[in-house]
Amino acid sequence: MAGFENKFESDLLLSILEKSHDGIVFINQQMRIVFWNRWMEKTSRIDREEIIGKTLTEAFPELTDTRVMLGIENALSRGLPTTLSHRLTNRPFPLFQPALDPTVSERMCQVVYISGIRQQDGHMCVVQIQDITTVVSREQLLRHQTEQLEIAKEAAFNANKAKGDFLANMSHEIRTPMNAIIGMTYLLFKTPLDDKQRDYLSKVQSAATSLLGIINDILDFSKIEAGRLEIEHIPFHLDDVLHNVSNLITIKTDEKGLEFCFSIAKNCPLVLIGDPLRLGQILVNLANNAVKFTSSGEVIIHIEADEVTDEAVSIHFSVKDTGIGLTKEQIDNLFQAFTQADASTTRQYGGTGLGLSISKRLVEMMAGTIWVESTPGVGSTFHFTARLARQNAERRRFRLPKDEYVGLRVLLADDNPASRDILKDTLEAFSFKVTPVASGKEALALLRQPDVQFDLVFVDWRMPEMDGIETIEEINRLLPQSKIPKIIMVTAYSREEVLNAVKDVPMDSFLLKPVSLSIMYDTLISVLGDDAAKTARLAKSHDMEVKGLGSLAGARILLVEDNDINRQVATELLQAKGLTVDTATNGKEAVTAVMRHTYDAVLMDIQMPEMDGYEATRQIRAHEAFKDLPIIAMTANVLSGDSDKCIAAGMNGHIGKPFEPDDLYHTLVRWIKPSERLTQPPKSRAAAPVHAALPTDFQKIDTKAGLRRIGGNAALYVKMLAEFREKYQDFMEIVRKYLSQGGESNFKEIYRMIHTMSGVAGTIGASDLHLASQRLEHALRDGQQDPEPLAEAFQLKLREVLDELKRLADIDNSAVDSGIAAPAALLDKEALAAHIEKLAALLENGDADAAIELASLKASLSEHPVNTDLAIIKRQIDDYDYDSARETLQRIAGTLKITL
Amino acid sequence: MAQQSILIVDDSSLARMMVRNIVSQTFPDWQIIEAANADDGLAKVKNQPVSVALLDFNMPGMNGIDLAAKLLELSPDMGIHLVTANIQDTMRQRAEAMGIGFIKKPVSKDDIVRIMGGGR
């Protein structure tokens, strides 16, 4: 090779090129190969003797018109360098991976560097080739692995999604039968039950409710996993949330004998915008946990504002308990799904382990954080923050109505320091001067001092040494009547228990812990004697709803549901509130029914055979006349997508299955506005006036149910009870007499008498008696050999009822009249006369249809004073005493100025 | 025989100079008309018949292909050639589809002789 200074240098350089680990080729101006190193010999399997002197196209015809050739031309003509990458070079040099057996060796992946070297007579081209086969295969492997990882990731994602869908589906599948269980339980409670059955049933109910709670947890969790959970932004009052929390938690703290208190910092705004249900859910969950893991001591919910602006507030909630506490390791795992503090905890305390992870997500959705501080054996405090918007122009709801109440002196006796502090804070929020003491003794000591005066005394019930009752009695003994302050007892125990215990304790009121501000306000106002202010207070939303329920009576509802049991449950729930219910079992029937009748609302199941709820709704909505008809979906699918679908199909709202009866009623109240009622509402029934003669503490007679059954007419009810007492006083002796005589005709007679009595017992609400008489009646009807044990039971039940009825005050007949609502001529006189004439004719013939005719007359005259007399006719007909019945009817006709 | 003329349309003055240089050396009796854009070119053709037109493709405003179409409407016999630095086959195909010539930049003497040698 030319150009080197001496042979030694050129030999050295050549041998370096020769031994290079890359391929090296020189190409001259004439495109002839002039150098071919050892590496090229091995990889191309062409010896240099064979190739040197040949042109590139002679040696490699396949390189014609390739980038390799173009690069070489560029280098030779202009000295431009070219780098040919593996991926962009279709046909590089035909080189092979080194291998002993040429048939198995693979084409080499290569990078080709082409450069021009300037010489006197133009450019010389140098081609350098690198073997990158291993790099390529490594990269392919990497790419392959990345793909596999992607696939695995996707599969994991899908599996997780499938799990979420499965959970959602399963909980849907479970909710449908749950609807039947809860609904049927509710209905069953309304039937006569003995104590044992009632106990079993209440256990069924509580198990069903707790199972539903678990299913709801799972559903919430899967909704969160699927990103389908949404947080509402509606106006609410924090106190209402706390009230609900307290309702749910006190039951449990009562059972375990724990103190449960709220402590609300004065700086915390209460009128807010956010999601009250979800906020309540978090608090209930944390408080439930606290109760679950605490066997003695207290659970305190503390609430304070971290940061308050005019528009928003960041509220810091904490739930503190004195329970078993948590270790550091347990805390670390606490907020993960499906975990509890440890596996043994699960065994001991149960639970799904989803509550905290749901709470965590809910808190995060409220732009807050959740954390826990705990010392094992001492207790835990769960904290969370939530950002909530404030409602405009927050009014101070708890301002005292009179200035004279400002600065009242309050003595507070409570042995529990936490509870005492909280009550003190609450009372101070009302501007009172509070003196806290830790025992009844201390309280009395203070009251004994002549120069000390208190306007109000709050006494805790359960205190060591001297309890609240003793303290109050002692105060009454100690002070002259005129100097006795208003006394309020505070207790963590349930209302019933307190009511029984404090019946005779001379005090003004009692408060159940935890004491929310609004309850404290109501109590203060009632004790301080300003009831007007109490009514002025904003009515709570649930009160409004209960109020609206009455207006539903008489509304006509179309219930569309393919499941027999669910249809029965809903029908009975609706009928119980006086609604008229038509049913359809699929969408097609529903559409037909809507075209034929006028409905106030349609309750529509979604998944049905023939035509589903969406399609039925679309078809109904297609008619202009039904564009405003409230259509409410009933769905066990509670994912948000379904509610969107319901709205899209034109439905007004939806109710999730299983529904609590109250949920159903609330939903209907919301959608059926009295002013927009399409069907004629019945004349409003005045709320049943509590009748002086009617005791409220009957055990064997469900007076509420009885009263309801006769339309709330208390006077009539009392009269019926009195008549029952008189009529059946000696009933057992008569029955006994017939029984002892034996014979078919006697049995028949007993059967008839007991049948009649059974109906009356059911009506007045003596359900045990009703049941016992039915049993006896059936035994007699079926000709059972020995009805004696049943007769025995019947006698016992009858005795109990009659004993109870002894306490019934004697009837003042004038009260009956005054208790009846103003007469209402529902039927015009002509129609009425026709009814009465027909009834008279039936009675004349001794026709059993008289009972049916009477029922329809009774319904027409339900608000009329003569209804009382119709009830008498009913009894007479029931007793087959048609003659007396005819006489009574004569009298009624006279009253109504109808001539028979 | 009337003096023949060639129209050179290119927004680059250097490009026009290069072509003018070659034309004036090779065909000194031809009249050379220059325009810096398509509109200018169209205006000049209206005043004077032109045998050959060399059109740059990439110009501000109307491009060479669109200009060629207008010129063909005015004078179907004109020998039109697209002159462009964009030498991809798609561009060549576009020119062929219109029935006009295609010359890649920079324009060489051989190109000029080939298209003008016929002596229209």
Add this chain to the structure above:
Amino acid sequence: MELDELEQDALKEFFNMGLGMAADSLSRMVKKEILLSLPQLAVVDHRDAVALVDNKGNEQLVAVRQIFLGDLCGTALLIFPGGKSLELVRTLLGDDVPLETLTELEQDTLLDVGNVILNAFLSSFTQMMTIEFEFEAAEFLKADCNSLLDISAHKLSCPKADKIDNSQAFFLMMDFKTAEDELKHNSLRGYVVLLFSEQAMIKLKQEIARIISGL
């Protein structure tokens, strides 16, 4: 260096021809039509060049460098801002190269493409000139904008007397797309920057003047 209008026009025409060649080469390589345009050409100093390379966040830039030596001493750079370098490869290959990582092979591919583009520019730039050029092989660089555009950082092997400073650079902005991108109104922006030594700049101006006067 002051360039008059004609000189500027001449330079632009050279680069346009280079662009045409680059597009042609790429198009042959990937067998689809490549549309290249040159929205901006400027002769600027180092500071302005840095400002012109739209590099948000001052991250590391990926560039292909081709150093030239001999009578004209300097370097040509093809720069893709904002981690867009792989998008060029993807556009060309039309496949789903993950953009997050630049693997060894992809580096080679980018080097190949950059080499083709720069070669096209340089050959059209040089073919009118009588200057002899010599080139080093294309190289792959990763650097921040400031040092990438600093000519002294490129360790050019110029004659000792030649002054290497940041006074001047040719800066070309290039938009790059395929026919499919055209439909989607996508384009990829790249920069071609030519950095010259002082001597080279003088020589270049003389050469341009010579070409123009020869016409």
